[in-house]
Amino acid sequence: MTKYLYLFRGGDKRMSEMSPEEQQKHMGEWTTWMNGLAEKGQLIDGLPLHGDGKQVSKNGTLVTDGPFAEGAELVGGYLMVKANSLDEATEMSKGCPMLQFDEGHIEIRQILDLQDY
Amino acid sequence: MDNFAAHNTLDHLFRHEYSRLVAMLTNRYGAALLDMVEDAVQEALLKAGKMWSYQPMPDKPGAWLYRVANNKMIDFLRREKKSVDFDKGPASEGMSTEEYEIEEEVIQDEMLKMIFACCHPSMKPSEQLMLSLKLLCGLSVKEIARALLKSEEATKKAIQRAKQKFKNEVGELVMPRPDDITERMNAVLQVVYLLFNEGYKATEGEQLMKQELCDEAIRLAFLMLNEPQCNTNELNALISMMLFKAARFPARQDAQGNLLTLEYQDRNLYRKDYVKWAWHFLKRSSDFENTTIYQLEAAIASYYTTAPTYADTNWKQILRLYDALVLHKPMPVVKMSRVVVLSKLEGPAKALAAMQEIEEDMKANQSFQALKAELYAEMEDWNPARYHLSVAIRQADNRTERRFLEDKLDTWREKE
Numbered sequence: 106m107t108k109y110l111y112l113f114r115g116g117d118k119r120m121s122e123m124s125p126e127e128q129q130k131h132m133g134e135w136t137t138w139m140n141g142l143a144e145k146g147q148l149i150d151g152l153p154l155h156g157d158g159k160q161v162s163k164n165g166t167l168v169t170d171g172p173f174a175e176g177a178e179l180v181g182g183y184l185m186v187k188a189n190s191l192d193e194a195t196e197m198s199k200g201c202p203m204l205q206f207d208e209g210h211i212e213i214r215q216i217l218d219l220q221d222y
Numbered sequence: 223m224d225n226f227a228a229h230n231t232l233d234h235l236f237r238h239e240y241s242r243l244v245a246m247l248t249n250r251y252g253a254a255l256l257d258m259v260e261d262a263v264q265e266a267l268l269k270a271g272k273m274w275s276y277q278p279m280p281d282k283p284g285a286w287l288y289r290v291a292n293n294k295m296i297d298f299l300r301r302e303k304k305s306v307d308f309d310k311g312p313a314s315e316g317m318s319t320e321e322y323e324i325e326e327e328v329i330q331d332e333m334l335k336m337i338f339a340c341c342h343p344s345m346k347p348s349e350q351l352m353l354s355l356k357l358l359c360g361l362s363v364k365e366i367a368r369a370l371l372k373s374e375e376a377t378k379k380a381i382q383r384a385k386q387k388f389k390n391e392v393g394e395l396v397m398p399r400p401d402d403i404t405e406r407m408n409a410v411l412q413v414v415y416l417l418f419n420e421g422y423k424a425t426e427g428e429q430l431m432k433q434e435l436c437d438e439a440i441r442l443a444f445l446m447l448n449e450p451q452c453n454t455n456e457l458n459a460l461i462s463m464m465l466f467k468a469a470r471f472p473a474r475q476d477a478q479g480n481l482l483t484l485e486y487q488d489r490n491l492y493r494k495d496y497v498k499w500a501w502h503f504l505k506r507s508s509d510f511e512n513t514t515i516y517q518l519e520a521a522i523a524s525y526y527t528t529a530p531t532y533a534d535t536n537w538k539q540i541l542r543l544y545d546a547l548v549l550h551k552p553m554p555v556v557k558m559s560r561v562v563v564l565s566k567l568e569g570p571a572k573a574l575a576a577m578q579e580i581e582e583d584m585k586a587n588q589s590f591q592a593l594k595a596e597l598y599a600e601m602e603d604w605n606p607a608r609y610h611l612s613v614a615i616r617q618a619d620n621r622t623e624r625r626f627l628e629d630k631l632d633t634w635r636e637k638e
Contacts, residue, residue: 121268124362128271129236135275153272182276 108149108216109194111184113201115177115208117156134202142186142197151184177208191215234434236267239284240360242329243291245336245395251295253339253392256385258298260357266291282323289322330448333358335395337442341409344391349384350413351420356381359417359438369431370420371620403451410446411456411516414439418464436468455510458503459517465500466523469493481622485532497527518547537566554583558590570597588617592627604637 120128142148156179160169172179188194194213203209240263247259266287280286340357341350355366367377398406421435443461446452473487504520522543529535544560557580565573574597577590584590591614598607611631618624 117272120271121264123271124365125236125240125267125360126234126365127362128267129234132236132271132275139276152276182272184276 106147106187106189108218109186109188109191110214110216111151111186111194111198111201112180112212112214113182113184113203114174114180114210114212116203116206117179117181118177119206119208131202138200138202139184141200147187147197149185149187151182153182154180177210185216234360235283236271237360239287240267241336241358242284242333243287244357244360245333246288246324246329247291247295248339249332249335249395250292252394254389256389258295262291262294262298263287265294280319282319285319285322285324288324289319292322327448330445332395333445334449334452335397337410337445338398338406339388339392339395341406341413342388342392343406343409344387345384347409347412347416349380349387350409351416352377352381353384353388354413354417354442355435355438358442359435365431369435397449397451400451407452407454407456410452411460414443414464415460415516417442418467422467433468433471436464436471440464440468455507455512456514456516458507459514459520462500462503462507463516463520463523465496465503466520466527469496469500469527479622481626484526489529489531492527500524500527513546515547515550518543518550522547535566537563541567554580558584558593562593565597565600570600573597586617588614588619588623588627591617599634602637604634607637608634 120131123131139148139151156172157170158172160171160173161167174180186194186197188197191213194215198204198211198213201211204211243263243266244259247262248256251259269290270283270287274283337354337358340353345353352366355361355369356363361369363378363381364374366372366381367374370377372380418436418439421432421437421439440461443457443464446457447461469492470484470487472493473489473491474482476482500520501524504517504524507514507517507520522540525536525540525543541560541563544556544563548556548560558577561573561576561580564576574594577584577594577597580590591610595607595610595614598604598610608631611627611634615624615627615631618627
C-alpha cells in the first residue's frame with residue numbers, strides 16, 4: 106500500500122463560530138471517521154496545526170511571522186493514511202466531517218517512497 | 223440522586239464545561255472581565271475540539287480545559303498590560319494539568335455564586351433568563367434565539383445589555399448575605415421556573431432543543447440543593463413540579479411530530495423514574511411549614527401526571543389546589559387554567575361564565591380563544607365554537623399550533 110497525506114483547509118474558521126454543543130458534535134463525527142480508518146488499518150498518523158508559525162527564506166536571513174495563507178487556505182491539520190491508489194485515498198477522504206462546511210477542503214498528495222520508482 | 227442529576231453530563235460535556243469554566247474564571251478574575259473570560263473559555267474549547275478530534279480525550283478533560291483557559295486569560299491580560307495577581311491560586315503557566323484539578327465541591331460552590339450573579343437584582347427577570355442561558359447553560363446566541371423563538375439580532379442585543387449590567391454591578395462573586403438570601407433565592411427560582419416553562423410550553427421550535435431547556439432548568443435546581451441555605455421548601459417543590467411535568471416528555475408528540483395534549487398522551491410512556499423522584503422532592507418540600515406557590519403547582523402536576531387515565535383525573539382535588547393557587551398568584555393565566563378544571567366538574571356553561579372575568583386580559587391570547595371554542599363545542603353550539611376557533615387560528619404564532627387548530631376546524635365544518 107502507498108502512503109498519502111491529507112491536508113485540511115478551511116475548517117478552523119467555521120469551528121470558531123460554533124457553539125460548545127456543536128463543537129462537541131463535530132468532534133464526535135471526526136472521532137467516528139478516524140476510528141473507521143483506524144479499524145481498517147489505514148490510519149498512520151495525524152494532528153491539528155497551531156494557527157501561528159514562522160516563514161523562513163533567503164538562506165535563513167528572512168524570517169517572518171505566521172503562515173501566509175488566510176482563513177480558508179490555512180492548513181488546519183494533516184493526516185497520513187495508507188491506500189492502494191490515489192482514487193481509493195480520495196474516496197476515503199469523502200467521509201471527513203470537515204467537508205460539511207462550504208469552505209472546507211482536503212488536498213490529497215501521495216507521499217513518495219523509493220519503491221515507487 | 224447523583225446518578226439522576228448527572229445523567230447527561232457526558233452528552234453535553236462541552237456546553238457544561240463552558241459554564242463551569244466561565245464560573246471558575248469569573249470567580250477568579252472578577253465580573254468586570256466577563257468578556258475576556260468568555261473569549262478565553264471559547265478558545266480553550268476550540269483547541270480541545272481540534273485536539274480531541276485527532277486524539278483521545280485526556281482523562282481529566284475539565285482540568286485540561288481549565289489550564290488552557292487560564293493560560294489564555296493570563297495571555298490576554300499581559301497583552302493588555304493589566305497586572306495580575308499570579309499568586310492567587312493555581313495561576314502560573316508552568317503547572318501540570320493535574321495541578322489544575324479542582325475538587326468538585328469547590329466548582330459547585332463557584333457555580334452557585336455564578337447562578338446568584340446571573341440573577342443579580344440589577345437585571346430584569348428577562349435579562350436574568352438570557353444571561354443564565356448564555357453563561358450557566360453554555361448556549362450560543364443562535365441557540366438561545368432558536369429556543370426562545372426570537373430573532374438573533376434581538377437576542378444578541380438583549381444579552382449585551384444584560385452583560386453590561388453584569389460587568390458593572392456584580393463585582394466580586396459572593397454568596398448573598400443571610401439577610402438577602404430569601405429575596406435572592408426567589409429571583410433564582412423564578413429564572414429556573416421561566417427557563418423550564420420556556421422549554422415546556424407547547425410552541426414551535428425543535429422539540430429536542432426545548433427539552434434541553436427543561437433539562438438545564440432541572441440541572442441548575444439540583445446544583446442549588448447542595449447548599450444548605452438554598453435547600454428550601456420552594457426549591458424542593460419547584461424540582462418536584464419540573465420532574466412531574468418532564469416525566470411526560472416522551473408522550474408529548476406523536477410519530478409525525480404533532481403535539482399531543484394530556485388527553486391523548488400514552489401514559490405508559492411517562493418516565494417512571496422522574497415521577498418517583500418528583501414524589502421524593504414533594505415530600506421533602508412538605509417537611510417545611512408554610513405552603514408555597516411551587517408546592518401547589520407541584521401538587522397539581524402530580525395529579526395530572528399520576529392519574530391512570532385522563533378521564534380518571536382527580537378534578538376535584540385539582541380544582542381545590544387551583545382555588546388556593548389563585549389566591550397566592552391571582553394572574554389571568556392561572557385563572558384560565560382553573561377554568562379548564564372547572565369545566566370538567568361543573569360543565570362548559572359555568573366555565574364560560576367564569577371566563578368573563580379574564581376576558582379583557584386574555585382575549586388576545588390564542589389559548590383563551592381555543593378554550594372558548596372548545597367549551598362551545600362541548601355544548602354543541604357550533605357557530606360561536608367555529609368563530610372562536612378561527613380567531614385562535616389567526617392568533618396562533620407557530621405552525622404546529624396552527625396546524626393543530628386548523629385540523630380541528632376541518633372536523634367542525636359540517637356540524638350543526
